[in-house]
Amino acid sequence: MNDPVKTDAHVLVWDVPTRIFHWTVVVLVAVSWFSADNGFMRVHLWSGLTLLALLLFRLLWGLFGSTTSRFINFLHPPNKVMAYLRWRDGALYAGHNPAGGWMVALMIAVLLAQALTGLFSNDGLKFTGPLALWVSDDVSTRITGLHGTIYNIILALIWLHVVAVGFYLLVRNHNLVGAMFTGKKHPRHVPAGLNLNFTRLYIALLLLALTAGIVAWVFFQGVP
Amino acid sequence: MADFGPGRMSAPAYLACVALLTVLGLGVAMWAHPAFLHSTLQSIGLEAVPRAAPGSFYAVRVAPLFESRCAGCHGETREKGQLRLDSFAAVMRGGADGAVIVPGDTKASELFRRISLPPTDDKAMPPSGKTPLTADEVTVIKLWIAAGASGEVREIKGAPKPVMEVTIPQSDPATVQRRRAPLAAAVKDLQALFPGLIAYEARDSADLEVDASLKGARFSDANLAALSPLAAHIVRADLSGTAIADASAPMLATMTSMRLLRLANTKITDKTMEALAGHKALKSLSVVDTGVSDAALEPLKARGVAVYGGSHE
Incomplete structure (x- = not known):
């Protein structure tokens, strides 16, 4: 078990791209829900495409980003996750804890599935996803059904996520929300002797430009 | 899990609050979406699932119309507006905005209003690009709603005669x-x-x-x-x-x-x-x-x- 750092100076654990990614995804999921529910399908399209670019960016950031953002540092083996959930793991984690790490991976995977199925969906009226014409109407309809099902899964995951964050805030006295805004955690919440590397911002911008370019390319593939 | 000192709530109290909020959230969702409420109650057996009798006017005249003209977007694979029209129970349950059929009242029935709109109207059903219902088909639905949207009634006076579809098999x-x-x-x-x-x-x-x-x-x-x-x-x-x-x-x-x-x-x-x-x-x-x-x-x-x-x- 790592001892908490004995100082009042807050420690930077989340880099800027990860924080912007997190809150932008929150906004985009809300926009996507509202736009689809109210028939603003052009808004829904751009919201979904932006979300897709950000998710692809997050995948790359999970490989090349800062220490706490890398998958290898927060995707722990099942025995460690189980030990953590049974409160038998006394370790401190600067970034995601073992349970939260898999929650993040699951959320990214499901959101990615939602964004990808959206590309092939249609609303049966005047809107089709940019790649809907690549598949038969029957396949597009089935994917649209899947798009609706994944939406319900996302709602459940969001609720689970909020419940978990609330648990840390109210029961464990650990404000994860604030840390995701400021990027900093109280020293008692991070391991002693912490040595985090932060990838430079321009790398993030390059990766984001790359993923935005990929999404734009995919979008124009579907334009007749 | 590391100990960060006492929180504002105990774990059991927090989980109780979460359970309460979850139930409240589901309650609000059901209140906002009556179809979700009925679907849930019916699936757990607390509400009888309405069924149409075989040979009823609904089964013979109305259901085939819904199946052929509406269920593509309001069916199993796609539920536009959370509305399904592929079963009597689903039709009577309605969609995201509530019931679409008000028995005995065509004017209050959103479904009838939509199929009666001119094809150029954004809210007309079936939507533009799809073949509108014929006057006889609209009349069949209108008479069915006006007669109480029953799943039992077998005959309704004044209903246009059904159009027989004959399929001629291709010879080999x-x-x-x-x-x-x-x-x-x-x-x-x-x-x-x-x-x-x-x-x-x-x-x-x-x-x-x-x-x-x-x-x-x-x-x-x-x-x-x-x-x-x-x-x-x-x-x-x-x-x-x-x-x-x-x-x-x-x-x-x-x-x-x-x-x-x-x-x-x-x-x-x-x-x-x-x-x-x-x-x-x-x-x-x-x-x-x-x-x-x-x-x-x-x-x-x-x-x-x-x-x-x-x-x-």
């Missing part, structure tokens, strides 16, 4: 050729002998029809006997005005597949009728201006054969 040339093969040579020979007299009944049939009426008196008992290789395959024969007589009775007796036989204005008598006694497929017989008596026709009439002619001797 290879199958037809295979069925015709055993008699093809005989047909070819006899067609050469009697041009225009023998033909297949239909493009996809191996049955034959014979029309000797145009040959008149030039078609004799001997000519009919020449058709014996095809006798079992002849299903329609018009021998009206020919020279055939009771001498053809044995030949006619072998034509057991015969469905329609015209013997008007020939020299046949009751003896020929006896030869037809075993023709179970026979449906129509003309013996106008022949020597056949009513008495000889009685057995055929009793079997349901449509008989034309017969003397009263």
Whole structure:
């Protein structure tokens, strides 16, 4: 078990791209829900495409980003996750804890599935996803059904996520929300002797430009 | 899990709050989406699932309309507006904005309002690009709602007559050729002998029809006997005005597949009728201006054969 750092100076654990990614995804999921529910399908399209670019960016950031953002540092083996959930793991984690790490991976995977199925969906009226014409109407309809099902899964995951964050805030006295805004955690919440590397911002911008370019390319593939 | 000191709530209290909030959230969702409420109650058995009786007006007239014209977007694979129209229960449950059918009130029924809008209206259903419902189809739905949107009522006065859809199966040339093969040579020979007299009944049939009426008196008992290789395959024969007589009775007796036989204005008598006694497929017989008596026709009439002619001797 790592001892908490004995100082009042807050420690930077989340880099800027990860924080912007997190809150932008929150906004985009809300926009996507509202736009689809109210028939603003052009808004829904751009919201979904932006979300897709950000998710692809997050995948790359999970490989090349800062220490706490890398998958290898927060995707722990099942025995460690189980030990953590049974409160038998006394370790401190600067970034995601073992349970939260898999929650993040699951959320990214499901959101990615939602964004990808959206590309092939249609609303049966005047809107089709940019790649809907690549598949038969029957396949597009089935994917649209899947798009609706994944939406319900996302709602459940969001609720689970909020419940978990609330648990840390109210029961464990650990404000994860604030840390995701400021990027900093109280020293008692991070391991002693912490040595985090932060990838430079321009790398993030390059990766984001790359993923935005990929999404734009995919979008124009579907334009007749 | 590391200990960060006492929180503002205990874990059990927090989980109780979460459970309460979850239930409240589901309650709000059900209040906002009545279809979700009914669907949930029905799935856990707290509410009876409305069903339409087989043979009801809904099942016979309304459901096929919904299935063919609406269920593509409001069905199992796609639930636009969270509305499904592929079952009576789903129709009555409604969609995201509540019930779409108000029994007895077409004006208050959103479904009827939508299908009644002009096709150019953004809210018209089916949406632009899809074929609008016909006036008769709209009337069927209107009458059904006005009559109480029942799943039991069988007839509603004033409903337009249903349009029958007939599907004609495509014939398979290879199958037809295979069925015709055993008699093809005989047909070819006899067609050469009697041009225009023998033909297949239909493009996809191996049955034959014979029309000797145009040959008149030039078609004799001997000519009919020449058709014996095809006798079992002849299903329609018009021998009206020919020279055939009771001498053809044995030949006619072998034509057991015969469905329609015209013997008007020939020299046949009751003896020929006896030869037809075993023709179970026979449906129509003309013996106008022949020597056949009513008495000889009685057995055929009793079997349901449509008989034309017969003397009263």
